[in-house]
Amino acid sequence: SQTIHQWPATLVQPVGSPLSLECTVEGTSNPNLYWYRQAAGRGLQLLFYSVGIGQISSEVPQNLSASRPQDRQFILSSKKLLLSDSGFYLCAWSFHGRQSYEQYFGPGTRLTVT
Amino acid sequence: AQKITQTQPGMFVQEKEAVTLDCTYDTSDPSYGLFWYKQPSSGEMIFLIYQGSYDQQNATEGRYSLNFQKARKSANLVISASQLGDSAMYFCAMREGGDNYGQNFVFGPGTRLSVLP
Numbered sequence: 001s002q003t004i005h006q007w008p009a010t011l012v013q014p015v016g017s018p019l020s021l022e023c024t025v026e027g028t029s030n031p032n033l034y035w036y037r038q039a040a041g042r043g044l045q046l047l048f049y050s051v052g053i054g055q056i057s058s059e060v061p062q063n064l065s066a067s068r069p070q071d072r073q074f075i076l077s078s079k080k081l082l083l084s085d086s087g088f089y090l091c092a093w094s095f096h097g098r099q100s101y102e103q104y105f106g107p108g109t110r111l112t113v114t
Numbered sequence: 115a116q117k118i119t120q121t122q123p124g125m126f127v128q129e130k131e132a133v134t135l136d137c138t139y140d141t142s143d144p145s146y147g148l149f150w151y152k153q154p155s156s157g158e159m160i161f162l163i164y165q166g167s168y169d170q171q172n173a174t175e176g177r178y179s180l181n182f183q184k185a186r187k188s189a190n191l192v193i194s195a196s197q198l199g200d201s202a203m204y205f206c207a208m209r210e211g212g213d214n215y216g217q218n219f220v221f222g223p224g225t226r227l228s229v230l231p
Contacts (some may be wrong), residue, residue, distance in 0.1 A: 101163050
């Protein structure tokens with residue numbers, strides 16, 4: 001079976017500090033990978049998706065970036081955090097080529113920028 | 115324009131009763147998928163059920179069923195025999211297009227369901 005991990009679970013960072021959130025998937029190969037952000041009490045906003053190693057597409061221009069250095073590893077980064085970057089960050093994966101394309105989510109990282 | 119509308123910010127249901135959570139969608143693409151997710155207070159998004167635009171029958175998964183009315187662009191989630199553990203936020207989502215990598219995935223604002231003992 002497949003498993004998705006995210007860490008850290010919670011993070012408190014000062015404005016202007018760097019960020020690195022990591023996501024890994026086990027039990028499948030060549031998954032599609034996604035980063036979402038959820039503001040408090042709101043729905044999900046897609047930030048980045050990746051269909052393969054080194055292939056990143058951005059949905060929303062911002063001071064965040066993503067990288068996929070390995071097949072099942074997805075990293076969300078920032079050089080300088082803003083207060084508006086606070087939120088709940090969710091990583092997700094889906095089967096490559098599967099028609100339904102349902103996405104499976106990790107446990108999330110709750111980021112507070114102070 | 116909102117692609118996914120969930121008009122019920124909050125819903126209450128008595129334990130063991132059935133409940134319907136509303137979802138309407140907007141797309142001009144003939145090929146699309148509709149999904150429901152559950153988000154308990156822990157934050158993890160749990161996939162519940164999927165309905166494809168070309169599926170002739172309504173999807174069912176255990177106590178969950180999706181009431182798909184294509185002409186009305188409606189995809190309501192029905193939960194039968196509610197349990198206390200069903201208390202959570204519920205999100206309706208849509209994927210547009212049949213030949214992509216799932217990046218066109220849009221979520222609604224969610225409905226908070228509270229199951230009363």
